[in-house]
Amino acid sequence: MAGDRINRNSFVPPYFQLAQILEQKILSGEFKPGDSLPSENDLAKEYNLSRMTVRKCLNILAERGLISAYRGRGTFVSRPALDRAVFTIEEYHKEMSRRGLNPEARLIAVKVLKASAEISGKLELKADERVLYFCRLLLADNVPMAIERKYMRFKKGSPILENELQYKAFSEVISMHSEVLPVRSRMVMRPAVVEEEDALLLQVPAGSPVLYLEQYLYANDETVVGWGFFIFRGDRFSLVSEVRPLKGVE
């Protein structure tokens, strides 16, 4: 019945070999959505593995959404979640390097401002308290890709080095400028049309579609320690979600 065996001399560990075997049986239709898999004990016997090893393999497949386990009932093949998408945005420099582009950041402005109503609201400050603001233009292969505008609580006597603002991510800038470290983030993304001032920086017509990506940073005590946003060009920046096969992993 088995057909496939675990190769004990392979560099690929047994738990991973079994995961590949089972994945193939699922993708090829031998196990169909809703079917139950053999029990963990049966798989252990069939492939001459300990139950813990079988479980490690099943955990991998479960993480990938191919199967679901239910205590007392068994382990079942899931309907693949193909109408679901997961989009990941890395820190800008990593994101662009990943895409094979040459990233660059140009510092457009650094200022200490009295917080406007909007900013003091976002940063949970009293009106007119002072905040540190900076603006960067993010490029890839010399083409403007995004504008970044960020605001943080201003700490007297802690100078910001312009040099740092060329390379550091927002949370790193805060880490160095403040004693309260950000430990949690919240980001909100929505489509927008670009306003005139930003259109000039991005070198696109006013009214072009863009992605507006808002960022809140929180300290361990839930204080907001930073707020701001990115504006990404819609014609140069899209997000991709893919379900990858197990083969290519590691």
Added chain:
Amino acid sequence: MAGDRINRNSFVPPYFQLAQILEQKILSGEFKPGDSLPSENDLAKEYNLSRMTVRKCLNILAERGLISAYRGRGTFVSRPALDRAVFTIEEYHKEMSRRGLNPEARLIAVKVLKASAEISGKLELKADERVLYFCRLLLADNVPMAIERKYMRFKKGSPILENELQYKAFSEVISMHSEVLPVRSRMVMRPAVVEEEDALLLQVPAGSPVLYLEQYLYANDETVVGWGFFIFRGDRFSLVSEVRPLKGVE
């Protein structure tokens, strides 16, 4: 040094208790980014657990990005990836239910078409082959949220029940209409401005910002078995990415 103990009478399993303890030590700054954690053997001794149980706990923290383990060197606290975002879009009905909204789908059109150049390209068909097309208007609490337009290879003599198109996700529609099941997906998201025809359906002004979400579905042999897209209203639909504390899990 320890301070915290594992409560063996708790319903919370030991591996999870230890994960909470270690997470708190990381978030509070007792362990700082770059610091090494005690070795797995030391943690096992300190908390009176077996090494496998300690490893299960560390895996949880590693999945969440709080720590990284290196063979031969040790386990280290990571700088939290706060300038990174992960956005998840569920299948429409689930997504809206999750947001506490009442989802609904209205079938606008179902047709068998000769594939245009664009469609036959996307579906890897010869020109003029026939494709099945449908269009749905997706609502939440009676407000239009999105338009969905989908195309799939047409299979003669396999009727599509209009009823199904009210509830089923695209990949399910294909599963029932075709023998070749989709097992893999690819989605691409970008901002756009809405065209007049779509603006009418969505009840927004032409030129309003929208999210354009393209979907490709593949069979096990890499054939494209479905293609299409969603157009989401930008004023009603945004995506949120949050780093959650361990406490709230399960």
Added chain:
DNA sequence: AAGTGGTCTAGACCACTAG
């Protein structure tokens, strides 16, 4: 050589589900 994480084993007890 000593210490680290990665993997594996052969048991065990438990909570839960089903017949």
Added chain:
DNA sequence: TAGTGGTCTAGACCACTTT
């Protein structure tokens, strides 16, 4: 009651890194 998955244990060997 028998079978399932969830958790835990106390070992073991390995590849790798550091000293």
